[in-house]
Amino acid sequence: MQRSTRETKPQAAAVQGEDITREDRVMKRVFLSPAVIVLLALSIFPLFWSLGISFTDILRGGSTLQREAQSSGVEASGFLGQDFNVTLRNYDRIFDDERLHIAARNTLFFVFVGVTVQYVFGLLLALVLNQEFIGRGIVRVIFLMPMMTMPVVVGYLGRMMFDSYRSPIADLYRHFVAWWEGVPLIGSELDATLPWLTNGSWARGTIVLMDSWQWIPFVTLILLAGMQAIPDDIYEAARVDGASSLQMFWRITLPLLAPLSLTVVLIRGLEIFKIIDVIVVTTGGGPGSATESLTMYIYKTALTFGNYSYAAAISFALLVLVIIFAMVFLGLGRRLVPRGLY
Amino acid sequence: MTRRPIWQTVLLYAVVLFWCFIVLFPFYWLGTTSFKRQLDAIRLPKYVPYYDFEPTTEHWDYLINVQGDVTWRHFRNSLIAASGGTGFAVLVGAMAGYGLSRFRYRWPVLNWNNDNIAFWVISQRFLPPALFVVPFLIAYTNLDLIDTHIGLIVAYTMFNIPFAVWIMRDFFNGLPADLEDSARVDGATRWTAFTRIVLPLSAPGLVSVAIFSFVFSWNEYLYALMLTNFEAITMPIFIAGQNTQRGVEWWYISALAITAVLPVVLIGLLLQRFITRGLVAGALKG
Numbered sequence: 001m002q003r004s005t006r007e008t009k010p011q012a013a014a015v016q017g018e019d020i021t022r023e024d025r026v027m028k029r030v031f032l033s034p035a036v037i038v039l040l041a042l043s044i045f046p047l048f049w050s051l052g053i054s055f056t057d058i059l060r061g062g063s064t065l066q067r068e069a070q071s072s073g074v075e076a077s078g079f080l081g082q083d084f085n086v087t088l089r090n091y092d093r094i095f096d097d098e099r100l101h102i103a104a105r106n107t108l109f110f111v112f113v114g115v116t117v118q119y120v121f122g123l124l125l126a127l128v129l130n131q132e133f134i135g136r137g138i139v140r141v142i143f144l145m146p147m148m149t150m151p152v153v154v155g156y157l158g159r160m161m162f163d164s165y166r167s168p169i170a171d172l173y174r175h176f177v178a179w180w181e182g183v184p185l186i187g188s189e190l191d192a193t194l195p196w197l198t199n200g201s202w203a204r205g206t207i208v209l210m211d212s213w214q215w216i217p218f219v220t221l222i223l224l225a226g227m228q229a230i231p232d233d234i235y236e237a238a239r240v241d242g243a244s245s246l247q248m249f250w251r252i253t254l255p256l257l258a259p260l261s262l263t264v265v266l267i268r269g270l271e272i273f274k275i276i277d278v279i280v281v282t283t284g285g286g287p288g289s290a291t292e293s294l295t296m297y298i299y300k301t302a303l304t305f306g307n308y309s310y311a312a313a314i315s316f317a318l319l320v321l322v323i324i325f326a327m328v329f330l331g332l333g334r335r336l337v338p339r340g341l342y
Numbered sequence: 343m344t345r346r347p348i349w350q351t352v353l354l355y356a357v358v359l360f361w362c363f364i365v366l367f368p369f370y371w372l373g374t375t376s377f378k379r380q381l382d383a384i385r386l387p388k389y390v391p392y393y394d395f396e397p398t399t400e401h402w403d404y405l406i407n408v409q410g411d412v413t414w415r416h417f418r419n420s421l422i423a424a425s426g427g428t429g430f431a432v433l434v435g436a437m438a439g440y441g442l443s444r445f446r447y448r449w450p451v452l453n454w455n456n457d458n459i460a461f462w463v464i465s466q467r468f469l470p471p472a473l474f475v476v477p478f479l480i481a482y483t484n485l486d487l488i489d490t491h492i493g494l495i496v497a498y499t500m501f502n503i504p505f506a507v508w509i510m511r512d513f514f515n516g517l518p519a520d521l522e523d524s525a526r527v528d529g530a531t532r533w534t535a536f537t538r539i540v541l542p543l544s545a546p547g548l549v550s551v552a553i554f555s556f557v558f559s560w561n562e563y564l565y566a567l568m569l570t571n572f573e574a575i576t577m578p579i580f581i582a583g584q585n586t587q588r589g590v591e592w593w594y595i596s597a598l599a600i601t602a603v604l605p606v607v608l609i610g611l612l613l614q615r616f617i618t619r620g621l622v623a624g625a626l627k628g
Contacts, residue, residue, distance in 0.1 A: 028447065035507055050477045150606075153602060213368075280582055284585075297470040316468050
């Protein structure tokens with residue numbers, strides 16, 4: 001099977017160059033246009049519109065100007081009934097909004113810690129699964145289950161598992177502490193609870209754990225496919241030269257997996273930037289705003305507080321973070337990955 | 343393969359079993375909780391039915407018989423929105439993927455070739471959806487699309503297209519053009535060749551794109567949250583909403599969660615090979 005990545009080679013020789021038929025000249029537009037139109041209309045246009053809104057004072061139900069007009073009995077006018085002032089106040093506010101800074105910090109925590117945990121454990125599991133063992137097919141199927149589960153349900157599962165009193169994990173911990181201290185479980189005044197979701201720092205970690213539970217299998221499956229694509233003779237040659245398994249891992253497996261690793265980390269990182277559903281059902285952003293993510297704060301600003309223009313402005317702050325993250329990784333990819341490995 | 347020492351084999355099975363346990367235990371817990379009496383669910387954890395606690399079907403009875411209409415309404419909303427979004431995305435994605443694989447484009451001004459276009463398309467998948475909250479809210483309010491199925495289908499089509507194009511393009515790249523070429527020599531038009539020859543041959547690719555789009559849309563939360571408020575609410579929003587009403591009723595939530603998760607997980611188990619293939623294609627080419 002042909003697997004070209006860098007260059008797309010249109011296979012029908014006839015459609016290359018000048019000898020393209022008139023029918024094809026029309027058809028090539030017909031094939032691509034629907035997708036491009038949808039993306040232009042529903043992705044690119046809203047993006048610029050949102051950028052425009054972020055420089056105004058539009059709130060839900062109109063702008064400040066429009067509200068004043070309504071209260072003095074004048075008909076609303078202007079674009080979509082929204083008469084507005086152009087202002088920089090939203091971007092001004094970004095710099096002093098304490099809650100926004102906390103949300104940004106939390107989001108970066110989720111992204112970086114989450115990506116690290118998922119990559120390390122995903123890689124270790126892939127190394128293990130790359131061996132031959134009985135029941136491999138079933139294990140693969142089991143691995144897919146968390147990925148298919150709705151994040152909202154993952155959140156509820158997490159709450160059931162990490163409840164400080166009634167969960168299996170709390171139960172296990174209680175038994176462990178009782179055994180450790182050598183006291184009977186019932187009757188002694190044992191205080192053995194962990195604030196999984198009730199303490200800010202703990203809750204951030206717990207949320208990363210839930211996201212990791214769902215996505216470590218994804219990282220594993222991708223890396224596993226990458227490992228299986230590495231030809232056996234490279235290992236064979238290394239073995240003949242007397243390399244240990246550890247050396248083979250550091251010198252062969254890891255470098256050859258580098259492009260794929262960067263892709264997986266990039267995908268996971270970009271996805272974690274969007275995190276909202278797990279947090280909504282577990283902590284609701286609390287305690288205080290200790291686990292609030294940027295997406296959640298943007299959503300609240302727009303729908304709960306009705307401040308459309310400010311929500312648009314902070315969504316662009318999020319976009320800037322996302323772009324920096326992606327650029328760093330794509331840049332790393334170009335530097336770390338030797339040419340011709342793709 | 344050289345024989346590995348026994349301790350490695352033991353370690354291997356230990357790790358595999360441990361991870362399977364980590365993955366499966368929460369699902370086991372979900373299942374048992376949906377059969378627990380309320381007191382059994384809110385006190386110290388009970389693990390084994392008939393031994394630790396006496397199972398009851400009252401919550402399932404409540405979900406299916408008492409609340410049947412409500413459950414079905416949200417389930418149906420999810421079904422409509424996800425299928426609609428999937429259908430359009432597969433169609434549009436297959437067309438664009440075919441175009442990008444078989445023709446040579448060069449966009450004026452930007453001077454983009456096929457690879458640039460494909461990269462632009464897939465990059466849309468990774469834009470944070472939070473960027474679209476405000477424009478979608480304003481546009482949907484003005485167009486009266488809030489709380490409608492069409493509104494959700496449009497949004498889901500939009501976010502599924504990039505992935506569909508990406509996967510289908512890769513799939514068509516691996517599909518030899520000879521068959522279409524000979525059909526066209528025999529007088530078939532490009533479009534007939536596409537619908538009669540290319541599409542049937544690419545069924546595996548289409549299935550894999552359809553599964554992914556369906557699962558993404560089925561599990562989607564943010565768009566559904568902002569674009570619906572009563573009539574068109576989907577399962578994720580409905581389930582997340584149980585958080586606040588009448589305290590947390592774990593037994594009812596568990597039953598509801600199983601209802602929502604089971605269809606997708608079943609699809610996943612049955613069509614496992616298409617998923618792995620799609621995942622790998624999506625990432626290897628990234």
